Amino acid sequence: MKPIFSVLSPNVEEDDIRLARHLISHRFDYQQSNDAQKLAEVIGHYVSVDYAIPFQNGRSALWAIIQSYQWPAGSQIIVPGFTCAAAVNPIIWSNLKPVFIDIDQNLNLDLKQAESKISNRAKAILIQHTFGLPVNMTKVRELADRHNLVVIEDCAHSLGAFFDNQAVGSMGEAAFFSFGRDKILSAVFGGIAVTNNQDLALKIKHQEKAGFQPRWRWVKQQLRHPLLVSRWVQPGYVRVEIGRWILLFFQKTKILSKAMTRSEKKGQPITKGPGRMPNELAVLALNQFLKLERYNHHRQKIADLYRQGLMGLNLKMTDDQPGRIYLKFPIILNNKKAADDLLKYLRTQKIYLYDGWKDSPVVPADVELNALGYLKGSCPRAEELSERIVNLPTHINVSEKDAQRIIRQVRKFLDSL
């Protein structure tokens, strides 16, 4: 039985592996190249914005955006209650305060509740197009205008999604994208900040120029990721299940990196300021960009299959709307036990769907919520959702046949309850 994965280099194909190998052995060809800049230009052009600046990751891009505004310490930024620590940390690292707002049925921030929690210390609202489901930006604009808030779009999950025929990332004052290992396009690490505001762009650019330049050792660690995960970790799930241990070994010995460090999970920065994007990782991202339309078309097709195949079962799905791209296809079970048991059952069928977006409103589940400014109980809908959600994979390495296998097994499990 072929194992199916939700994470573990989901976008990687043979050409990415060959390219990573080439980049490792041609280190000196890229040191002075302008590929990071080229990547930023390509993405800026794709989302139709005037300025795009590359960074080491999405969190660095957001950090640079926030710091450019120089808001007084203690100012507030409105954020969704269901989010990733990597999106909250830059707020804390800038001595500002995240104000968590509970989510609506689209897993995005509930604008009505946001309105009631805006104080005169609030400076900005961070709009996260969760899993590629765009937020209604007309309503966001109205709210932001009423309260004089800066709109920052978190497009970590949503490159290629549209709202009202406008690309996400082009509708706020600023936005950022991520090229993390399980995002729409992956370069293991990488990010871009975008804006149409020239003054803001100059300030962001200034921070990028002064930013921390990752060393070759770190870059090589990332370049190994597509290679080792495809050649060693994934095959470790085929017969005896040792893939997880192989990955742990690679991470413990620092042969491979983790997506987030232990310090970051406690709200602590690991560098003094935003990091720069290495050219080698930009080359990986540029190669992935050539496949963006194919990837996102595939995601929509697989999402359609899930939607049809799971209809009539005792679970909830989000509705379909134009412009959505489905980084993942979330299904919401009746309770935590059903979701946990489903994940467990699927594992016995070699379908590995745990993706970290579970059991905590701010993920990953082992973050220190207090350190991130999240008060337990403050977003009950997000907390409940995080217990009941199971994300089905839509990436290019999940074929239609794989999706049908997932549907059959989810049906079988739910019918047996």
Ligand SMILES: Cc1ncc(COP(=O)(O)O)c(C=O)c1O
């Ligand atoms: C919603 C969201 N925002 C922001 C980020 C930050 O992206 P990065 O990992 O590139 O820093 C992530 C991913 O980690 C994310 O899931």
